[in-house]
Amino acid sequence: xxxxxxxxxxxxxxxxGITAFGIIVGYRRNxxxxxxxxxSRSLNWFTVGAAVFTSNISTLHLVGLAAGGAKDGLVIGxxxxxxxxxxxxxxxxxxxxxxxxxxxxxxxFMERRYGPSARTxxxxxxxxxxxxxxxxxxxxAAAKLFESFLGLPMxxxxxxxxxxxxxxxxxxxxxxxxxxxxxQVCLLxxxxxxxxxLGIQALxxxxxxxxxxxxEAASPERLSMLQPIHDGAGNLNxxxxxxxxxxxxxxxxxxxxxxxxxxxxxxxxxxxxxxxNGALFAGFLKITPVxxxxxxxxxxxxxxxxxxxxxxxxxxxSQPDFxxxxxxxxxxxxxxxxxxxxxACMAAALMSCMAAALNSCATLVSLDIVxxxxxETSERKLVRIGRIATGVIMLLAMAWSTQGDQFGTIFEAINxxxxxxxxxxxxxxxxxxxxxxxxxxxxxxxxxxxxAIGLAYFIIDLPSxxxxxxxxxxxxxxxxxxxxxxxxxxxxxxxxxxxxxALCIAIYVGVSLATPPxxxxxxxxxxxxxxxxxxxxxxxxxxxxxxxSGLLFATVALLYIFLH
Numbered sequence: 001x002x003x004x005x006x007x008x009x010x011x012x013x014x015x016x017g018i019t020a021f022g023i024i025v026g027y028r029r030n031x032x033x034x035x036x037x038x039x040s041r042s043l044n045w046f047t048v049g050a051a052v053f054t055s056n057i058s059t060l061h062l063v064g065l066a067a068g069g070a071k072d073g074l075v076i077g078x079x080x081x082x083x084x085x086x087x088x089x090x091x092x093x094x095x096x097x098x099x100x101x102x103x104x105x106x107x108x109f110m111e112r113r114y115g116p117s118a119r120t121x122x123x124x125x126x127x128x129x130x131x132x133x134x135x136x137x138x139x140x141a142a143a144k145l146f147e148s149f150l151g152l153p154m155x156x157x158x159x160x161x162x163x164x165x166x167x168x169x170x171x172x173x174x175x176x177x178x179x180x181x182x183x184q185v186c187l188l189x190x191x192x193x194x195x196x197x198l199g200i201q202a203l204x205x206x207x208x209x210x211x212x213x214x215x216e217a218a219s220p221e222r223l224s225m226l227q228p229i230h231d232g233a234g235n236l237n238x239x240x241x242x243x244x245x246x247x248x249x250x251x252x253x254x255x256x257x258x259x260x261x262x263x264x265x266x267x268x269x270x271x272x273x274x275x276x277n278g279a280l281f282a283g284f285l286k287i288t289p290v291x292x293x294x295x296x297x298x299x300x301x302x303x304x305x306x307x308x309x310x311x312x313x314x315x316x317x318s319q320p321d322f323x324x325x326x327x328x329x330x331x332x333x334x335x336x337x338x339x340x341x342x343x344a345c346m347a348a349a350l351m352s353c354m355a356a357a358l359n360s361c362a363t364l365v366s367l368d369i370v371x372x373x374x375x376e377t378s379e380r381k382l383v384r385i386g387r388i389a390t391g392v393i394m395l396l397a398m399a400w401s402t403q404g405d406q407f408g409t410i411f412e413a414i415n416x417x418x419x420x421x422x423x424x425x426x427x428x429x430x431x432x433x434x435x436x437x438x439x440x441x442x443x444x445x446x447x448x449x450x451x452a453i454g455l456a457y458f459i460i461d462l463p464s465x466x467x468x469x470x471x472x473x474x475x476x477x478x479x480x481x482x483x484x485x486x487x488x489x490x491x492x493x494x495x496x497x498x499x500x501x502a503l504c505i506a507i508y509v510g511v512s513l514a515t516p517p518x519x520x521x522x523x524x525x526x527x528x529x530x531x532x533x534x535x536x537x538x539x540x541x542x543x544x545x546x547x548x549s550g551l552l553f554a555t556v557a558l559l560y561i562f563l564h
Contacts, residue, residue, distance in 0.1 A: 007340030014344040015164050018183065018351070022168030022176035043178060043268045048278025050185045051178040051265040053285040055134075055356030056083075057188060057293075062346065065289055066326035069297025070304075073222030074563060075239040077290035079415070081225070082558045085251035087283035088549045090266065091276040092534045093433060094257045097526055099272045106260050107368045113432045114440040114518075116372070121447050122428075123368035125421050126260045127361055127393070132417050134261050134357035135397035142350045146343070159398075161350055166394050169355045170362075170387040177355045178265060184352045185285070191345030192292035198333040199299035206306040217302045220242075225290075225563045235485035238492030247494030250501045251415060254422035258429040260360040276545035278304045283552045287559065297322075300329040308332060319477065354394075360395045362386030379486060416493050420458040423500035424450030427508050434524045434531045442512030450504040457482060457496060 054564070068076030101110045107126065111119035140162065208214050215223055227243040256262055269275030304325075309332040311320040330342055356514055360428050366386040371377055377385075410434065427450065428443045459465060461480035470487055472478050481488040482496060489498075528534065539547060 003537045006434075007336070007343060010340030011343050011347065012264075012415055014347060014549060015160075018180055019164045019168045020171045021183070022180045022355075025172065025176055025179045030116055040222055040269055042175075042270050043265065043274065043278070044270060045274045045277040045281055047178055047182055048265050048269050048275060049281025051181040051356070052262055052279060052282035054181040054185045054188065054352040055262055055265065056282075056286075056353070057185075057289065061289065062188075062192070062293060063323060063326050065293040065328070066297035066300065066482075067322040067324075069294040070301040070322045070325040071297075072239055073218070073298060074290065074294055075227050075244075077294040078225060078239065078244045078248065080286050080289040080294070081556050081559065082248040082252055083256060083286045084283040086249065086256040087279050087286070088552060089253065090263070091279040091283075091545050092549055093528070094263075094381065094429075095266055095275050095279060096272060096534065097433060098263065098267060099269065099275050101526065104267065104364055105368050106258060107364065109526065110428070110432070110443075113523070114428075114443045118440065118443050118447070119368060119372070122425065123364045123443070125425060125447075125451075126368075129259055129421070130261050130361050130420060131393055131397050132400060135354050135393065136349055137417070138353050138357075138398035139398060142346065146346070150263060161347055162354070162394055164319060164518050165351045165354045166358065166391055167356045170390040173359065173383075173386075174280045177359045179267065180355065181352045187345050188352075189288065189292065191342055192288075192296075194342070195330060195333065196292050196296050196299075199296050199329065202215070202303060202308070202333055203299065206303060206308060208302060214302065217306070218298050221451055222298055222301070223563070225560060233485070234494050235490055236492055236495065238483070238494055243492055243494035246498040247496075248498035250426055251418055251422050253426040253430055254418060258425050260364055264360050264363060265356075272545070273545065277548055280545060280548045280552055284555070287556065290559075296329060297325050300325045303329070305330065311506040317477070340469070354397075358390045358393060362389045365389040417458070419493055419497055419500070420454035421451045423454060423497060423504045427501060427504040431505070433527050436520070436527050436529065438512045439515055439518045441515040442508045443509075445511040446504050446508040449507055450500065453503065454500055457500070461488075461493070475526075 065076060065080075098106070098109060101112060103112070103135060105123070105126075107119040107122040110122050139162070168180065203209075203214060206217075208217050221227065226244075227239055229237060229240045229242050231237045266275040266279055269278055303309065304320075309328055311322070311328055312324050313319060314321045330339065330382050336344055363386065366382040366389065370385050372383060424447050427446050431438050432443065461482040463478050463480050466472070466481040466484070466488065467478055469481070470478075472487065478484055478487060482491055483493060484490065535546065541547075
């Protein structure tokens with residue numbers, strides 16, 4: 001399928017316009033490090049929340065959530081709603097120390113809590129997380145989308161989008177990134193609403209006229225957020241309520257509370273209240289993807305099963321490629337001329353996520369690596385190094401993006417890759433803030449041993465590795481030596497996380513208790529003296545973060561009751 005001139009014009013206007021806007025609002029010839037990396041700490045709660053949300057909702061989420069909805073149903077939306085709970089943790093438990101301490105990066109905060117070795121280790125983890133997940137797999141998702149939806153060759157479109165993103169991110173810094181994200185969040189949600197509406201309107205054409213008929217056509221279990229522990233075959237359910245309850249916090253605390261890409265927006269807030277309520281605003285926005293991104297995947301599944309359109313199959317198998325669900329759905333529903341607008345939405349998703357990750361990488365390289373090695377480096381040179389790092393990271397991510405087919409769906413990829421280091425990082429951050437007795441020896445033992453074991457798990461569970469060891473044919477369905485219930489151990493990755501986290505906690509506590517405690521005065525400045533200390537103090541009006549957190553918690557809890 002080819003684009004007509006109107007589609008191409010819409011895409012071109014958007015790409016040029018958003019790049020120009022980012023440069024105009026963000027570029028300063030002689031920017032200081034704080035101006036470039038933290039937007040001079042001037043962001044209000046709306047800008048912080050919109051930026052946190054769009055730095056997460058990329059093309060891989062648009063494609064991946066639709067693919068997960070088609071394959072597994074609404075249960076995949078737990079990754080969105082559970083994020084609201086972890087954003088409450090960010091606002092109430094982590095943000096007060098991050099913002100009051102005046103740090104520019106999370107590794108810098110870890111240096112204050114533990115020491116220089118923790119800062120170095122976490123800077124490397126932050127770079128790898130951005131490179132492998134936020135940028136690399138996002139590019140793969142975009143390739144799937146534009147190749148199927150627009151009929152464009154993969155490489156040219158990825159290079160084009162990457163160049164536009166690199167230009168305004170490198171030149172404009174965090175201010176350019178967050179202000180363009182405020183525009184892109186509206187475009188993203190508008191495009192998602194359009195696809196959902198058109199999908200619902202198409203259902204009567206296949207005989208689905210009401211909710212009961214839709215439930216029957218999709219199968220009732222696809223419309224339930226909470227799944228049983230075992231599936232119909234008696235195997236562990238990878239997205240059961242137990243797996244989500246135990247497994248998501250391991251990923252979620254790293255992703256939302258300990259990852260520079262997302263927390264950097266909160267660090268750029270003009271004050272603590274703006275940072276906290278910005279994180280909570282992002283928590284409210286995270287409610288919407290279940291209805292605007294997962295549900296369209298289920299609608300597409302119903303339409304596909306009734307023959308409304310065809311899906312390609314996974315190479316070498318007879319299995320439908322659900323990663324192509326969103327582009328196939330758009331091709332079926334959206335008229336020519338409007339596709340350019342949807343393509344701009346997809347471009348917005350990709351660019352916002354990549355810009356966020358690139359800016360965080362530049363920050364980590366300049367402030368946590370270069371400035372520590374050469375403290376005398378001028379701020380102007382630090383900004384220049386950050387701009388160069390942006391381009392280098394982009395090139396590396398483009399190379400990694402070709403490996404996205406190693407996973408069952410894109411959404412599995414973005415959650416399975418971090419499981420290598422998320423248990424260790426989550427343990428070190430969470431216990432470091434809540435348990436003053438934790439020390440540098442415990443943190444470093446946890447980071448090294450926990451990450452090594454996580455990496456071993458990741459490699460062993462790669463389908464390509466398992467196929468080679470077991471001699472399985474490429475056409476045979478296989479999830480990995482750990483995950484696959486037939487040829488492997490049968491433990492889903494969402495339940496591997498809690499096992500790794502339990503090991504990390506044991507290492508952290510054991511080593512900390514076996515070694516001398518840290519200076520209590522130093523620790524008191526970067527950790528709570530009691531796990532519930534954040535609830536202390538008088539309530540300061542309806543916008544008090546504790547009140548807003550309670551409202552967010554109650555909203556998500558009621559939605560779970562409704563769609564359990």
